[in-house]
Amino acid sequence: xxxxxxxxxxxxxxxxxxxxxxxxxxxxxxxxxxxxxxxxxxxxxxxxxxxxxxxxxxxxxxxxxxxxxxxxxxxxxxxxxxxxxxxxxxxxxxxxxxxxxxxxxxxxxxxxxxxxxxxxxxxxxxxxxxxxxxxxxxxxxxxxxxxxxxxxxxxxxxxxxxxxxxxxxxxxxxxxxxxxxxxxxxxxxxxxxxxxxxxxxxxxxxxxxxxxxxxxxxxxxxxxxxxxxxxxxxxxxxxxxxxxxxxxxxxxxxxxxxxxxxxxxxxxxxxxxxxxxxxxxxxxxxxxxxxxxxxxxxxxxxxxxxxxxxxxxxxxxxxxxxxxxxxxxxxxxxxxxxxxxxxxxxxxxxxxxxxxxxxxxxxxxxxxxxxxxxxxxxxxxxxxxxxxxxxxxxxxxxxxxxxxxxxxxxxxxxxxxxxxx
Numbered sequence: 001x002x003x004x005x006x007x008x009x010x011x012x013x014x015x016x017x018x019x020x021x022x023x024x025x026x027x028x029x030x031x032x033x034x035x036x037x038x039x040x041x042x043x044x045x046x047x048x049x050x051x052x053x054x055x056x057x058x059x060x061x062x063x064x065x066x067x068x069x070x071x072x073x074x075x076x077x078x079x080x081x082x083x084x085x086x087x088x089x090x091x092x093x094x095x096x097x098x099x100x101x102x103x104x105x106x107x108x109x110x111x112x113x114x115x116x117x118x119x120x121x122x123x124x125x126x127x128x129x130x131x132x133x134x135x136x137x138x139x140x141x142x143x144x145x146x147x148x149x150x151x152x153x154x155x156x157x158x159x160x161x162x163x164x165x166x167x168x169x170x171x172x173x174x175x176x177x178x179x180x181x182x183x184x185x186x187x188x189x190x191x192x193x194x195x196x197x198x199x200x201x202x203x204x205x206x207x208x209x210x211x212x213x214x215x216x217x218x219x220x221x222x223x224x225x226x227x228x229x230x231x232x233x234x235x236x237x238x239x240x241x242x243x244x245x246x247x248x249x250x251x252x253x254x255x256x257x258x259x260x261x262x263x264x265x266x267x268x269x270x271x272x273x274x275x276x277x278x279x280x281x282x283x284x285x286x287x288x289x290x291x292x293x294x295x296x297x298x299x300x301x302x303x304x305x306x307x308x309x310x311x312x313x314x315x316x317x318x319x320x321x322x323x324x325x326x327x328x329x330x331x332x333x334x335x336x337x338x339x340x341x342x343x344x345x346x347x348x349x350x351x352x353x354x355x356x357x358x359x360x361x362x363x364x365x366x367x368x369x370x371x372x373x374x375x376x377x378x379x380x381x382x383x384x385x386x387x388x389x390x391x392x393x394x395x396x397x398x399x400x401x402x403x404x405x406x407x408x409x410x411x412x413x414x415x416x417x418x419x420x421x
Contacts, residue, residue, distance in 0.1 A: 002076045003052050007066050010041055010329060017041045018199040019064045019072065026058040029080050037072065040199050044332060045293070045325045054078045061127070063196060121147075126154035133158050200294045211356050216392035219351040222404045224411045226367050226382045229253050232414050244309035250364070251287070252311040254339060256417045257410035258362060259283045259304040262337060265403040267395050268388075269336050271357045277394055286335030286355055287315060289322040296322050297355055299335040343367065349385045359394050362407070363387040 007017055020040040024030055035047040036056060050056070055078035059071050066072065122130060122137050126149045130137050140157050142149035197205075211217065233248050240248040262269040262283050270279045283304040286297040298318040303311065321327045338355040343366035352363035365385045372381050388404045410416050 002057070002074045003054070004071055005036070005048065005051060005073045005075060007039065007068050007070050007072060008048075009068055010039075010044075010046060014041045014068070014329075016065055016067050016199070019060050019062055019066060020045065020198070022058065022062060023047070024056050026056060028056050029078060030054065030056050030075065031080075039066075040293070041329070044296075044327050044329050046328075048072065050075055053080070061131075065199070122149040122154065126151045129154040129158060133161065135161055198293055200296075204294055207356060208353050211354050215354060215356070217354055217389055218392045218397075218400075219387050219389040220397075220400050220404055221349070221385060221387050222408050224384045224386055224408050225372070226250075226384050226411070228412055229414055230367075230382060240309065244312070246309060246312045246316060248308070249312060249315070251315050251339070251341065252308040253411060253414060253417065254362070254364060254407075255285055255287075255300070255303060255311050255315075256308060257407045258285065258337060258339060260410055260417065261403050261406040263304065264406060265399050267399050268360045268390065268403050270394060271336070271359050272391070272394055273357070280336045282336070284334055284336045286338040286358070287318060288338060288340035288355075289319050291322040291327075292325065296327060296332060297335065297338060298322060298327055298331045299333070301334075338362070339364065341365075343384065349387065351387060352389050354389055354391060360388060360390040360400070360403075363389070 010017065017039040018041075019037060021038040022036070023038065024034075024036045030036055030050040030053065032051070032053045033049045036050050037048040039046055039048055052075050054075040057074045057076060059073050060066055121142075127137075129135075129151065130140075130149075135154070135157050137149055140149050140153055141147070142153055144150040144153070229250065237248045240246075266279050267277075269283060270277050272278075282302055285300045285303040287300060288295060288297050298321070300306070300311065300314045300318070303314075306314070318327070318331065321331070335355065336358060338352075338358060338361040340352050340361060341364040342350050342352075343364050347365050348368065349365055350363055352361045354361050363386065365387070367382045367384045369380050370383045371378050372383065373379075374381075386404065386407065388400055390400045
């Protein structure tokens with residue numbers, strides 16, 4: 001009896017996911033709870049486990065967008081591979097069959113496992129090649145078992161199609177490609193490639209456009225003399241790392257300063273919900289992190305109650321998970337205020353976009369030595385521009401400017417962060 005593997009419910013607001021990658025191939029034997037595929041929602045990537053042991057039969061293909069509850073695959077009754085695992089036993093009723101002659105060298109691994117397919121059926125690897133190159137499998141004679149189209153067959157068809165292209169009459173859809181190749185005569189190429197938007201990228205695009213259209217977003221700027229913090233870090237960074245096992249970075253100072261300022265200007269930590277303003281007496285800071293599949297914003301809970309080293313540890317942990325695509329939906333849900341650091345990429349100044357439904361976001365930028373006036377003298381100081389984008393529907397100019405000035409004061413005199421003055 002086979003078991004259907006369907007897209008599980010992964011969050012109240014998530015209605016569909018994208019099948020980003022198969023971790024097992026069609027016909028593979030899988031153990032119960034073994035991860036067989038990766039699914040990508042608009043918030044996170046998560047793995048899909050097998051609900052029983054048996055032979056995997058793939059239904060959905062990589063890149064497919066699936067609704068919650070949609071069929072992804074089935075798992076049939078079957079035994080684990082014997083010996084080295086080069087060949088797998090099929091269902092019990094087939095175990096007593098007379099052994100078949102040894103397969104031909106060109107037969108694929110899937111065929112070696114005793115699977116049977118209709119003539120002209122492509123293996124998963126072959127199907128992917130044919131789909132990407134827009135090659136009709138009906139015109140290919142499969143050399144695999146029972147006429148199955150192998151990966152080698154698909155590669156040969158791809159090569160033949162490439163060689164035949166110059167003699168073919170260009171189709172309307174190929175006109176742009178033909179025109180682009182004209183420049184090759186002068187030694188250059190004008191190639192293009194298309195890539196389907198991921199679920200995460202679609203959501204990022206949709207939310208950012210919505211924020212621009214649905215909020216009265218405004219940005220105010222200030223600048224911070226980073227010398228006091230840089231001197232403090234230089235003096236204590238070795239002791240700090242030895243004691244707490246984590247480096248002392250700028251993010252913990254900014255986060256601590258933001259938490260203090262948010263307590264004094266609660267509207268910056270609030271949000272609009274329908275016709276009400278929701279004020280939070282806690283601070284959950286969202287930290288914007290650049291991940292392989294796009295920008296993600298994990299949350300540090302109850303940040304206002306954390307020390308500098310606890311904040312640093314949380315930042316490192318969440319950033320590592322983001323790079324490894326291991327963030328959970330819970331770790332990216334919520335947040336009352338966001339901090340983003342474009343300075344790590346060299347940004348001198350920008351207007352960050354609010355992370356809805358929050359009402360404000362602080363942008364950090366790179367540190368540049370510039371001449372500034374101090375006590376009537378021109379001196380060189382490491383300066384950073386900071387930007388606060390906010391929703392003017394809930395935050396007035398007085399509150400936004402005062403908030404940013406308070407952050408500046410705390411950063412230029414770090415002792416205030418420890419003394420809370």
